[in-house]
Amino acid sequence: MTMLRSLVAVALCLGSTSAATLGAVSTEGGMVEGTNHRLGLFSSIDVFKGVPFAAPPGRFEKPKPHPGWEGVLKATKYQNRCLQVTLMQMGTHGSENCLYLNIWVPQGRTVSTGLPVMIYIFGGAFLLGASNDVSFMGNSLYDGEEVAKRGNVIVVTVNYRVGTLGFLSTGDARGPGNYGLWDQHAAIAWVHRNIRAFGGDRENITVFGQSAGSVGVSFQMLSPYNRGLFKRAISQCGVALSPWAMQRDPLALAQKVAERVGCPTGEEMMACLKITDPVVLTTAGKLALGDIGKGPVVYLLELSPVVDGDFIPDHPSKLFHNAADIDYIAGTNSMDGHLFAGMDIPSINQKRNPTYPEDIKMLLAGLTKDKGEVGVNSSFSMYTQSWVPEPDQETVKRTVVDIETDYLFLVPTQTALHLHSSNAK
Ligand SMILES: *[C@@H]1O[C@H](CO)[C@@H](O)[C@H](O)[C@H]1NC(C)=O
Ligand SMILES: *[C@@H]1O[C@H](CO)[C@@H](O)[C@H](O)[C@H]1NC(C)=O
Secondary structure (H helix, E strand, C coil): CHHHHHHHHHHHHHHHHCCCCCCCEEECCEEEECEEEEEECCEEEEEEEEEECCCCCCCCCCCCCCCCCCCEEECECCCCCECEECCCCCCEECECCCCEEEEEEEECCCCCCCEEEEEEECCCCCCCCCCCCECCCCCECCCCHHHHHHHCCEEEEECCCCHHHHHCCCCCCCCCCCHHHHHHHHHHHHHHHHHHHHCEEEEEEEEEEECHHHHHHHHHHHCHHHCCCCCEEEEECCCCCCCCCCCCCHHHHHHHHHHHHCCCCCCCHHHHHHCCCHHHHHHCCCCCHHHCCCCCHHHHCCCCCCCCCCCCCCCHHHCHHHHCCCEEEEECCCCCCHHHHHHHCHHHHCCCCCCCHHHHHHHHHHHCHHHHHHHHHHHHHHHCCCCCCCCCHHHHHHHHHHHHHHHHHHHHHHHHHHHHHHHCC
């Protein structure tokens, strides 16, 4: 009996001292309730999955506020990814109804308040990816738990439209484009308006992202629409100045998509695209892998943001004053260009096949196309300056990777940091 009583006492004690939890949270759209799971004796994590931050979007339209809901929304499972081609481009998955985010809140003995907030923007070449992307080992690639727990921060991962539905543009008012960027902005603004109810500090929001998500971070900093909404930003491998971050000729690309789906390319083009099956539209935006070898692979990444005169009012290099109040970290990896290098010059990954200086000249000719022969000659001599007369294969191959890394990632990032520091307050 005494034994039982002390067991009950211990159990009660554990009950009253275990970690706190938010329970149902009131947001602008209504109540949401997630799940709580215990991490340790006095720590747990509240997880809210699939919280809508905007209404299901109209096709080629900016996101609109969610009308709200009655009762308590169960935020216990991830919602749809935005409609996109599959990784192998054999089909599509996801839905147009995809504007959802997920929130992780670390808890201790008492309910957390005033926590810093980190909003993550996923990558995927503006073509694919999701806030809950699955890694090849089956775990959620962007599960926020680890960062939330270790950093004692709230982590938010957000969806945005990709591919044709996210970035098709006519380059004018008929179809301005940048829908995916507007989605990212809507998510950031939602977090700013609602995160206090989850224990977050809306004056301490950091936006971070990788690859195309990193470019997204950069555009969000440069857009005048985010002024005051976040304080810090981290770009992991990509900025708005990266050569793959912006469309070169949006109208030509929109017309190419229109032709593929059987729409006229003149005045009625946008009206026709708007009523075209979204799966057909999405498929029409896949990478033209058949064109590999016809020039640097980077030029196949066609669907991306544009200067729309609104969200992105001017060329990104002229917009750094909008980011003057933001603390910024940007970086790249030493071999970020390797994936592209291996597609442009496959021999760099083949033991039996040598890579020739001529291969490098051809690559440079493609990358410096707009600079003519002078571009090839001067960049080739620069990159081969340290070569001995008969360089070994390792050196030659490393040079190819350096060229791609510099062109696609490192130099644009250095330029962005330079522009940021010269504008920053
Ligand atoms: C935001 O939170 C971090 C981590 O707690 C802290 O170091 C920083 O000073 C905070 N910044 C602001 C503006 O409150
Ligand atoms: C580029 O290099 C080639 C071969 O060395 C040379 O024939 C050509 O004149 C050079 N062109 C320019 C514009 O420097």
